[in-house]
Amino acid sequence: MLSPLQISSYLAFAIFVIVVLWKFVKYATMPIHLRWELYPVPHEPEHEHGGSFFEHQNIWQLERKHDKLNELKEMLEEMLFIKRMFQNKRDLWYVSWPFHAGVYLILIWLALLFIRAVLVVAGIQGLVPIADVLIKIAGAIGVIAATLGCLGLLIKRVGNWELREYSAGVEIFNLLFALAVLLTGLFAWIKFDPNFDIAKEYMLSLVTFGSKPMPSLPNPILIHLILLELLFIYIPFTKIAHYVGKYYTFHAVLWEDAINKPGSEVEKKVKRCLQFRTSWSAPHIAGRTWAEEAKNPKLDVIERWKP
Amino acid sequence: MTKEVRIKDIGKPSKQLIKLRLEDLMKLPPPYDKPGEEPEMTEPKEEWRERYITELDGYIAIDVPFEKPKTKEEEQRLIQRFLEGLKKLLDKENNWTFLQPLLLSLEFCAKCQTCNDACPIYLASGKKEIYRPTYRSEVLRRIWKRYLTPAGKVFGKFVSGDIELNWYTIARLAELAYRCTLCRRCTQVCPIGVDNGLIAHEIRKLFSQEMGVAPKALHELGTVQHLKVGSSTALTPEGFKDIIEFIEDDIKERTGKNIKIPVDEKGADILLIHNAGEYLSWPENPAAFAIIFEEAGISWTLSSELVGYDAVNYGVWYDDVQLARIAMKHVEVARKLDVNRIVVGECGHAHKALCVVADRVLADEYNIPRESCMPVLWDIVRKKKLNLDPEKNNFPVTLHDPCNMVRLMGVVEPQRKILREICPQFREMEPHGVYNYCCGGGSGFAIMTSMNFPEWRNKVATRMKFKQILNAFKDCIDPSIKKYVCAPCSNCKGAIRDMLDHYQATMKCGIYYGGLVELMVNAMVDIEEPFIEMF
Ligand code: SF4
Ligand code: SF4
Numbered sequence: 001m002l003s004p005l006q007i008s009s010y011l012a013f014a015i016f017v018i019v020v021l022w023k024f025v026k027y028a029t030m031p032i033h034l035r036w037e038l039y040p041v042p043h044e045p046e047h048e049h050g051g052s053f054f055e056h057q058n059i060w061q062l063e064r065k066h067d068k069l070n071e072l073k074e075m076l077e078e079m080l081f082i083k084r085m086f087q088n089k090r091d092l093w094y095v096s097w098p099f100h101a102g103v104y105l106i107l108i109w110l111a112l113l114f115i116r117a118v119l120v121v122a123g124i125q126g127l128v129p130i131a132d133v134l135i136k137i138a139g140a141i142g143v144i145a146a147t148l149g150c151l152g153l154l155i156k157r158v159g160n161w162e163l164r165e166y167s168a169g170v171e172i173f174n175l176l177f178a179l180a181v182l183l184t185g186l187f188a189w190i191k192f193d194p195n196f197d198i199a200k201e202y203m204l205s206l207v208t209f210g211s212k213p214m215p216s217l218p219n220p221i222l223i224h225l226i227l228l229e230l231l232f233i234y235i236p237f238t239k240i241a242h243y244v245g246k247y248y249t250f251h252a253v254l255w256e257d258a259i260n261k262p263g264s265e266v267e268k269k270v271k272r273c274l275q276f277r278t279s280w281s282a283p284h285i286a287g288r289t290w291a292e293e294a295k296n297p298k299l300d301v302i303e304r305w306k307p
Numbered sequence: 308m309t310k311e312v313r314i315k316d317i318g319k320p321s322k323q324l325i326k327l328r329l330e331d332l333m334k335l336p337p338p339y340d341k342p343g344e345e346p347e348m349t350e351p352k353e354e355w356r357e358r359y360i361t362e363l364d365g366y367i368a369i370d371v372p373f374e375k376p377k378t379k380e381e382e383q384r385l386i387q388r389f390l391e392g393l394k395k396l397l398d399k400e401n402n403w404t405f406l407q408p409l410l411l412s413l414e415f416c417a418k419c420q421t422c423n424d425a426c427p428i429y430l431a432s433g434k435k436e437i438y439r440p441t442y443r444s445e446v447l448r449r450i451w452k453r454y455l456t457p458a459g460k461v462f463g464k465f466v467s468g469d470i471e472l473n474w475y476t477i478a479r480l481a482e483l484a485y486r487c488t489l490c491r492r493c494t495q496v497c498p499i500g501v502d503n504g505l506i507a508h509e510i511r512k513l514f515s516q517e518m519g520v521a522p523k524a525l526h527e528l529g530t531v532q533h534l535k536v537g538s539s540t541a542l543t544p545e546g547f548k549d550i551i552e553f554i555e556d557d558i559k560e561r562t563g564k565n566i567k568i569p570v571d572e573k574g575a576d577i578l579l580i581h582n583a584g585e586y587l588s589w590p591e592n593p594a595a596f597a598i599i600f601e602e603a604g605i606s607w608t609l610s611s612e613l614v615g616y617d618a619v620n621y622g623v624w625y626d627d628v629q630l631a632r633i634a635m636k637h638v639e640v641a642r643k644l645d646v647n648r649i650v651v652g653e654c655g656h657a658h659k660a661l662c663v664v665a666d667r668v669l670a671d672e673y674n675i676p677r678e679s680c681m682p683v684l685w686d687i688v689r690k691k692k693l694n695l696d697p698e699k700n701n702f703p704v705t706l707h708d709p710c711n712m713v714r715l716m717g718v719v720e721p722q723r724k725i726l727r728e729i730c731p732q733f734r735e736m737e738p739h740g741v742y743n744y745c746c747g748g749g750s751g752f753a754i755m756t757s758m759n760f761p762e763w764r765n766k767v768a769t770r771m772k773f774k775q776i777l778n779a780f781k782d783c784i785d786p787s788i789k790k791y792v793c794a795p796c797s798n799c800k801g802a803i804r805d806m807l808d809h810y811q812a813t814m815k816c817g818i819y820y821g822g823l824v825e826l827m828v829n830a831m832v833d834i835e836e837p838f839i840e841m842f
Contacts, residue, residue, distance in 0.1 A: 052717025249500025
């Protein structure tokens with residue numbers, strides 16, 4: 001029999017996954033946009049100096065090569081180390097990076113808890129001690145780094161004029177929320193669950209859909225768990241989910257340099273978009289499709305700008 | 308610390324949000340490090356205040372007269388029209404062209420402020436708050452959140468931050484969209500890939516495509532004139548043919564060469580399109596192209612057809628519909644001439660507009676290859692099709708990288724390889740290549756000359772480039788040593804010309820400017836007289 005807490009854990013996770021997926025789908029299904037890449041584009045073979053295929057003649061005949069390895073390297077450096085912030089805003093990086101790295105470790109910790117539970121269920125006991133060690137390392141470093149980073153981010157966000165001025169209330173709230181989850185987690189870990197045994201048992205109960213009993217949870221752990229679930233539900237609706245955006249800004253805009261050759265996929269998409277109808281109100285636009293607007297310009301202009 | 312201007316102040320009823328003072332601006336290197344070396348800043352005239360928007364910083368980019376709302380109803384109408392435009396920017400059919408990049412940039416900015424110090428305008432202004440790359444983005448973001456998202460409607464200020472949408476906000480935002488050169492240097496450093504330059508671009512589009520409002524140099528005298536008369540310079544097909552004759556005569560006079568410039572020759576490999584500003588302001592540039600192409604045996608032609616002799620496409624700065632229209636005309640001309648490809652001359656934004664951005668408004672018979680002139684020129688040098696003597700260019704030369712050609716298109720090395728071959732005293736500016744600074748004339752600023760806008764351009768927008776140029780020549784800054792800034796872009800040349808004039812840098816430091824092909828012709832062994840004149 002599943003407890004309400006277990007059900008809420010499944011639910012929180014499901015909502016998280018579904019809404020994040022929905023966000024990915026939302027951006028993936030947007031129409032093709034005009035090309036707007038920004039160099040250096042790391043998959044260009046000439047990326048060292050930021051060059052592109054335009055440095056050559058007869059670009060349509062050119063056999064395009066992509067340095068996928070370098071693109072991966074650039075991606076990982078940015079994801080794992082926040083390279084651009086390290087290079088351009090070091091003071092903030094000192095708190096932002098520990099926070100992000102800590103969160104990654106906590107996610108790894110969660111994954112390890114899950115893997116460990118699967119190992120137990122599958123009867124592969126030999127690997128469980130290894131998982132136990134890794135869980136301890138990832139969990140301990142993760143929660144400490146993320147908490148310190150989060151605290152640092154909050155202090156910066158509130159204490160630094162340019163960060164505070166540009167933040168809405170919700171951005172401070174997001175950090176407070178994350179900090180509440182982290183602090184309760186830190187407390188629960190140190191005081192009640194130094195070896196993450198309760199966490200392991202709880203995960204096992206989830207993986208076995210309740211056939212393994214749920215451990216009894218001291219109140220602080222219960223509070224932490226509920227807060228964590230709420231955070232999971234909350235994240236995809238907010239900017240904390242900027243990893244979705246980051247994927248698309250780089251892959252769909254800044255590094256997206258596919259040529260529109262006759263008969264190509266790009267051309268097919270462009271043709272569909274050219275059939276969209278405009279409804280802009282300026283006098284030089286006549287409310288026709290983009291294709292018609294482009295071919296037969298209307299060229300009226302305004303004399304004065306009146307309300 | 309409290310800064311003088313806050314985000315919500317954009318809607319503050321006041322005569323002028325900020326006032327620039329010379330002493331606040333970024334310091335310049337010698338000989339401009341002493342007071343009195345550069346002209347003072349001026350006040351906007353009173354009559355301008357009545358007719359135009361001086362409420363931002365006192366400078367006027369939008370030279371279409373603005374009737375300030377006199378009643379609450381009028382103000383409401385303006386707000387409604389603005390919001391309608393904003394909705395269309397976020398609508399698939401009306402803005403498929405940039406919907407995805409725009410939404411990403413609106414939704415995901417982490418407000419980390421990593422981007423600010425990459426912006427030459429923000430730095431040059433002495434870090435004036437309103438020029439911070441994130442300032443105008445945040446204003447638009449707050450309006451979007453507050454008025455057009457469910458969360459903003461329910462939770463108000465808590466999710467959107469403080470913003471008031473009134474006529475001050477709208478008018479100032481319109482001007483503020485023209486305080487960014489769309490150089491996208493800030494985007495390069497953003498850890499999320501958020502694009503503040505793009506947001507400025509989209510604000511410009513909102514005003515142009517919804518309200519018909521844009522600087523006259525870009526719209527009425529720019530794209531509209533381009534499509535009607537044939538060129539944004541007002542050059543007609545007849546005028547163009549006259550100039551070509553003049554250039555042929557001039558080549559004969561200066562080099563002794565009899566060159567017949569091919570015009571409207573069907574079936575050539577290349578249709579070469581120049582920024583028509585070259586014919587009027589720097590005819591030596593198309594002349595040099597003609598000399599080089601003829602000498603190298605390239606199969607090429609120019610076009611005398613409407614729009615076909617002017618490569619510019621100002622639409623790329625403020626209006627996607629106009630962008631598409633001009634790009635269509637360019638390829639139509641090429642199609643009629645049955646050329647293999649269009650090659651764009653020394654004009655950065657024309658490069659980007661035709662080869663990159665407009666690549667996705669062309670289809671079927673309108674889709675033909677469009678390329679940069681730089682690899683063509685490098686191939687000519689590399690294959691030794693010209694007899695060049697670098698000693699003829701033995702003076703200090705530095706290279707300006709046009710943002711549109713370099714950071715936004717990746718054409719970085721061919722022009723450098725040429726300079727390394729033919730200019731023994733070539734030196735780089737710092738930073739350079741894809742990390743260069745804009746000349747300050749980007750996004751239309753070079754050709755926007757109404758009222759006091761050039762003062763803002765020269766003082767703020769070009770200041771960083773001027774500093775870079777001075778630093779590149781610091782070992783030879785004495786005016787008796789003639790030096791050359793190679794700027795392979797018409798708009799950059801325009802901005803640099805005005806900059807050198809404003810700071811009297813030719814007189815004080817011996818700095819001259821020009822294109823790349825002029826240096827190539829100057830190095831040609833069989834031309835006796837110097838092709839580049841520096842006096
Ligand atoms: S645009 Fe990028 S760098 Fe600038 S504040 Fe936003 S997230 Fe940070
Ligand atoms: S695009 Fe260039 S000018 Fe505009 S805000 Fe960014 S760095 Fe500044």
